[in-house]
Amino acid sequence: MEKPALPRPFILTAFIVVISLFHYLTPLRLPMLHDIFQRLYYLPIILAAFWYGLRGGLACSLAVSLVYVPHLFFQWGGHVGMELEKYLEIVLYNVVGGVTGFLSQKERERSAELRRTAAGLEESYRQLRLQSEKILAIEEQLRRAEKLSTMGELAAVLAHEIRNPLGSIRGTAEILRDDYRPGDRKYEFLEIQIKETERLNRVVEDFLRMARPQPPALGRCAVQEELETIVTLVANDARERQIALELAPPPRPPIIRGDGEKLRQAFLNIIINALQATPAGGRVTIATTLVPAGDHPTGCEISIRDSGAGMDAATRMRIFEPFFTTKPNGTGLGLAITRKIVESHGGTLAVASEPGRGTTVTISLPLSRGAEEERP
Template identity: 45%
Template sequence: MDLKTTFVQPDKNSFIWWTGITILVVIISILHYTTPTMNWEYHLILMQSYFIPVLLAAFRFGIRGGLISALLITVFYLPHIMLQWGGFVETNMIRFLQILLFFVIGYMTGFKTEREKEEKEKFQRSASELSANLEKLKRQAEEIGLLEQQLRQVDRLSVIGELPANLAHEVRNPLGSIRGAAEILRSEAPDALKKSEFFQIIFGETDR
C-alpha cells in the first residue's frame, strides 16, 4: 500500500469516516448558532472543539483530509461569524485567525501523519527485503551443503579409483622379488634345469 492509495483514492471506510466528521462539524456548528453570543465562554469551547474533526481527518487521510475538514468547518463557521458576530475584521480577528489555524493544524498534522506512514512502509519494505534475503541465504546454504556432499562422494570415488593402482603396486613389489630370486636360482641351477618349465612359469607370471 502506497501513500497515493492511502490518501488520495477512497477506500471502503472513507465514506463512513467523512460522514462521521461531517456530522461532528454540523453538531458543533448547530451549538454555535443556538448558543447566545453573550455566553462567549461556551463559544470559545465550541470554537476549540472544531480541532477534533480536523485532527481526525488529518490522522486518517493525511494533508488532504486535514485541509478538506478545515474548509468544511470554514463553510459552517464563517456564516456564524458574519451573522452573529457582525463580521467585522477588527472585532472578530481572533475568530478569523482561528479559521486560519484550522488550515495550519490540518496541514501540519496531515504532513506528520503521511511522513510517519511513509516511514512505516519503508520499514515494512526493509523487513520484507531482509526476510527475502534470509530465505535466499538459507537456500544458498542448502545448495552449498549439497555440493559438499557431492564433493565428498567424488573424493570417495577417486579413492576407490586409486585402489587398483595401489594394489597393483603392492603386488608388483613381491613379484619382483620372486623373479629376482628365481633368476638367482636359475643361474646356480644345472644347465639341464635352466630351461625347465618351472622357471618359465615363474618368469611368465611375474612379467604379466
C-alpha cells in the same frame, strides 16, 4: 456477527455537524461554551489529517472554516475584538490541518518505504537461505565424492588382496567339510567358516559396487513391472514373517528411461529392509504415483511404507553413511548403494520415520518424454 465500521467521511461529517449545531444553538451569553466548541473543531481536522494526509487535513479545515464563518458573521457581528480572535482561529484551523496532514503523509510514506525495504530484506534472506542450502548440499556431495574417490582407489587393492584369498579359504573349507558328516562339531565349524567367508565376500562386492559403480545402461523401464517382479521374489519371505505385503496398482503405470537391473537392486534393498523392520502381523505397502505438472507429469514417486518400530532422528541422519547399520549381520552398505543407484538415474531418495510410527522411503525418479512416447 460484527457490525461494519462506519465510513470515515461519515464520522468527520458527523463531528463537524454536531459541533456546529452546538455553536449555533448555544446562546451568546455563554462565551465559555463557545470557546470549548471552537476548540472541538480541531478533532475532525486532526483525524482527517491522520487518515488522509495533507489533502485530507486541508479539506477538512476548509470545511470547518466554511461552516464556522456564518456563525462568526451573524452571531458575533459587532464585536470587533471577538471577530479578530475568531478570524485567527480560522487561520489556525488551516495551519493545523496542513501541518498535521503533511506530517501524517510523510509518516505514511516512510512506513510504506520501510515495508518495501522489509519485504526486500525478507526476499534477500530467503534467497540467501536457498543459496546457503545449495552450497551445503554441494559441499556434502563434494565430501561424498571425495570419500568415494578414495574408496575407488582402494577398491582394486581390496579386490586383489581379499577376494582371491577368500575363494581359496572357501574352497579348502568345502573340501574339508566332505570328510565329516552333519552333526559333527568339525562339520559345523566348517559350515560357519563357509558362511562367514560368503558374508565377507558380499561385503567386498558391495564395497566395490559403491566405490566403483558402473554407469547405468539406460533403456525403457516399466517401474511397476520391476516392483511386481520384486514382490514375487520376496512374497515367500513375507509369508514366513507373517507380514502383509501389498503392491498398490497405479492409475497409470510410469515408464522411465533407466537401468532395470540396478533399479531392481535398489527397490529390493529397501523392501527387504522394510520386511526386516516389520514385526509379525505388520504390513508393508508399496505405491507408485505420478508427480503432476500440468498435462504431462514430469516424475514418479515410489513409496515403500512399513509398520515397524521406526527410527529416531539421529539414526535417520546416518542411515546412508557407508558401514553404518543397526542390524547384527548387516554390512551398512545397502542403503548407500541404493542412493547412488537412484541418484545415477537423476532421482532422489527421502526417508520419513518416527519411533513407533514406522518408516516411509520415497524414491523420486524423473520421467523421460521419450520413454512416455514408447508407451504401448
